Amino acid sequence: MSESGARLRDVYITGVGAHLPGPAVGNDRMEDHIGRVHGRDSVVGRRALRWNGIQTRHYAMAPEGAVLDTNAGMTAKAVAAAIDAAGLQIGALQHLATATTQGDYLVPGHAAAVQAELGAGPMEIASYQSVCASALMAAKGACLQVRAGEADVAVAAGGEFSSRWFRPGFYEGTALVDAKGRLTTEADFLRFTLSDGAGAVVMEPQPRAEGLSLKVDWVDLTSLAGRFDPCMWAGSTRADRADMASAWSHAGPAAAHAAGAVALLQDFELLKIVIRAWIGVWLEKVDSGRIVPDQVDHLLCHYSARSLREEIVGLLRNTAAMIPEEKWFTTLPETGNIGSASIWVMLEAFMKSGRPKPGDRVLLIVPESGRAMIGFMMLEVV
Structure with a gap:
């Protein structure tokens, strides 16, 4: 433990790293890359791309299905890049907090x-599992480690390997495909929304x-899970998703897969309601003085689609x-929606953009549709 006594320390992000696998994949090649369910063009694909405004994204899986990297491998590469950006070595790392929707x-x-992919020595670790906002869960955990003097170098990282769940074989033969071979909308939309990659930040007391x-x-971080059913989930059918006794593990993996209870799904009608709940928390932060909009110089808000940004702004x-x-x-538009990795990939690009200046205040906001959560992080450029 570092010498800190009872005094809490300041915390600084001293390095940001990102890793995007493979070349950028444009909209014209996207369905060739992830594959067509029963060989058919998606019914909702073009609409999903208009809705989300994504132009390119990255995949850690080749079009024929070969795995090019792993979630842990991509996350380790982002961590290594962040540590290098901070001017440190892997051996300096004392606390590793990671976030993901679905690990390897x-x-x-x-x-x-x-940690194993990094080849790092003994250290303290923490795994945070949710959806997008798990990035800020990990960030808060790492921040508190440094603030309390438990660690001098901590990393918060997020990684996603969504494309492995989007191969046609994952859906074919399940209840998610109708008699005409069409994939249900709550599954198909996500195939055109989520992609792969990782990001990380290094935290130090100076x-x-x-x-x-x-x-x-x-x-x-504010969770509203007590008010809503799951809005984005994997592990249950749509009808039974709020019933923990109906989760996939009770039926067994084969039966659950056949029922379409293992795939990642989204309730878009509920999402419209959850958006308003996110905004309610944001307004409460402003009313309490926690956020003063006029004092924010830059806003990095994670959102899964351009249309959601438009609704938030409205x-x-x-x-x-x-x-x-x-x-x-x-x-x-350039990197797509990478779930828990998105905010750090965005922050890495922001730090390289030339926009941040000393004294600027930077607000990060990460809403999560999993079961209605939203996170905020206030930073100052020094």
């Missing part, structure tokens, strides 16, 4: 797999000696919580 294993946790760092002012436009769109920064 059912057991053990993602952090253990990432800023870098050279270059820019980001002081962590605070990290807040709801906020006439409120005191609105942050002008010219202050927003995103990489969604």
Whole structure:
């Protein structure tokens, strides 16, 4: 333990890293890459691409299905890049907090797999599993380790390998495909929305000696799971998703797969309601003074689709919580929606963009549709 006594320390992000596998895949080649269910063009694919506004994305799986990397492998590469950006060596790492929607294993946790891929020595690890907001769960855990003096170098990382779940064989022969060979909308939309990659940030109790760092002012997470059924889930059918006794493990893997209870699914009608719940939490932050919009110089808001951004902006436009769109920064069109990795991939691009200046305040917002969660992180450029 570092010498800190009872005094809490400041925390700084001193390095940001990202890893995007393979070449960028454009919309014209996307369905060739992930495959066609029963050889048919998707009924909703073009509509999904118009809805999400993504132009290119990356996959860790080749068109014929060969695995080019793993979730843990991609996350380890992002961690190594972040540590290098901080001017450190892997051996300096004392706490590794990782986030993912679905790791390579059912057991053990993602952090253990990432540590092994790094070839790192003994350290403390923590695995956070949810959807997009798990990135800020890991960030808060890593931040508190440094703030309390438990670690001098901590990393928060997020990684996703969504494409392995999107191969046609994962759906064919299940209840998710109708008699005409068409995949249900709640599954098909996600095939055109999610992609692969990883991102990471290094946290230390002092800023870098050279270059820019980001002081962590605070990290807040709010879950509204007590108010909503799952909105994005894997492990149950749509009808039974709120009944824990009906989860896939009770039926067994073969029966659950046949019922379409293992695939990743999204309830788009519920999503419209959840968006308003996210905005409600945002407004509460503003009303309490936790967020002062006029003092925010840059907003990095993770959203899964351009249309969701438009809806968020529409709801906020006439409120005191609105942050002008010219202050927003995103990489969604170029890198796609990478779940828990998205916010760090976005932050890495932002730090390289030339936009951040000393004294600027940067607000990160990560809403998650899994079961209605939203996270906020306030940073200051130093």
